[in-house]
């Protein structure tokens with residue numbers, strides 16, 4: 001889905017339409033030689049086999065590769081990249097089992113290390129970027145530079161500089177006519193699409209108040225001791241943080257960014273825009289200890305949109321509390337439980353799935369839509385709203401870490417880079433444990449927001 005259909009989309013030069021527009025095959029052949037390899041990669045006829053590279057071979061990357069290989073038409077997984085070999089091999093085994101004919105990753109197309117993504121991208125027509133989000137900006141930039149179609153998971157960055165890189169690369173991807181999908185799959189979920197259509201048609205009037213929650217259970221943790229047992233040696237700090245990435249802001253963004261983005265994104269979609277400022281509070285109340293890095297276990301943020309309407313947002317990773325993952329909006333003529341696809345008021349309505357033809361799993365649907373756009377050269381670029389939703393979450397984290405009001409423009413123009421300059425297993429990390437093994441956490445009122 002293109003969030004901004006009015007924006008100009010350059011029709012890419014494809015092998016097919018290029019040949020159509022030249023007078024003879026001979027002239028076409030001669031001129032084709034002059035076209036760069038990058039421009040060739042753009043073209044895909046409905047009958048072509050699209051070559052896929054998976055970068056970040058964990059849970060979601062493997063899922064996304066499965067979905068890409070399950071789309072209509074020829075697809076082949078031909079390259080994989082990861083920083084950890086066992087992750088790549090495990091994912092390859094599973095994918096091979098499921099798609100025997102469509103998975104052909106020879107030894108020379110398996111790439112390991114921090115630079116591995118560049119080589120994998122070079123071999124593919126379509127790349128799946130599914131590492132933790134801290135690495136997304138540099139990988140998205142590279143995939144755009146190499147002229148590839150892209151599916152990238154959310155969030156698309158974890159800080160202001162990362163968002164600026166993504167927005168610049170997004171503009172370039174539009175100029176190049178690349179198709180870009182972002183893993184905010186609610187945009188491809190029938191119940192949400194039907195609900196949003198009604199909200200945008202004014203069924204509950206002007207939307208004046210919003211709520212969004214991701215209050216849920218706690219994610220996995222990889223204690224240092226168990227990692228050292230697995231590796232049979234002490235880990236460098238970089239290795240430890242990369243293994244236990246969820247708990248480090250420079251890799252994960254904190255759970256408000258990594259997870260709650262889904263709900264914040266829905267509200268931005270409802271409002272057709274993004275907040276202008278926010279303030280909030282948060283901390284780490286329960287999930288404390290040496291293995292829980294630097295992130296908070298709860299955030300509560302109030303966002304203000306350009307029309308003055310407010311969004312109350314909460315996300316929490318604490319067990320045995322009230323859990324809810326949802327989005328709600330109140331309008332001048334009714335209200336809506338967006339996540340349960342239900343309108344209350346004079347235009348009361350509830351989405352009911354067609355039992356004879358049930359909607360597809362949105363994770364599959366988003367790949368069906370992307371690959372259809374690639375094969376049939378339809379406008380398709382989700383990078384910009386993916387970046388705006390990511391920044392919405394990032395500014396929320398800036399507000400809870402600092403205790404200050406954070407303005408959209410200030411968050412976007414922030415110079416606070418969270419990523420270490422040098423990515424290598426023995427390179428220094430910016431955040432390190434103290435003598436007691438505990439990592440420093442943000443302290444509202446003391447921590448700088450930007």
Ligand SMILES: NC(=O)c1ccc[n+]([C@@H]2O[C@H](COP(=O)([O-])OP(=O)(O)OC[C@H]3O[C@@H](n4cnc5c(N)ncnc54)[C@H](O)[C@@H]3O)[C@@H](O)[C@H]2O)c1
Pocket residue numbers: 055056057058059060061081082083084087088113114116117130131132133135153154155183184185258259
């Ligand atoms: N859309 C959704 O509903 C959804 C669901 C789950 C995860 N996700 C997103 O998918 C991404 C991955 O999450 P996951 O659950 O699969 O994590 P994961 O830990 O299972 O997988 C991440 C993989 O990336 C690899 N990796 C890390 N840094 C790398 C680098 N610099 N270069 C190459 N490989 C690298 C890791 O070794 C690992 O194999 C995250 O951004 C997450 O937010 C989205």
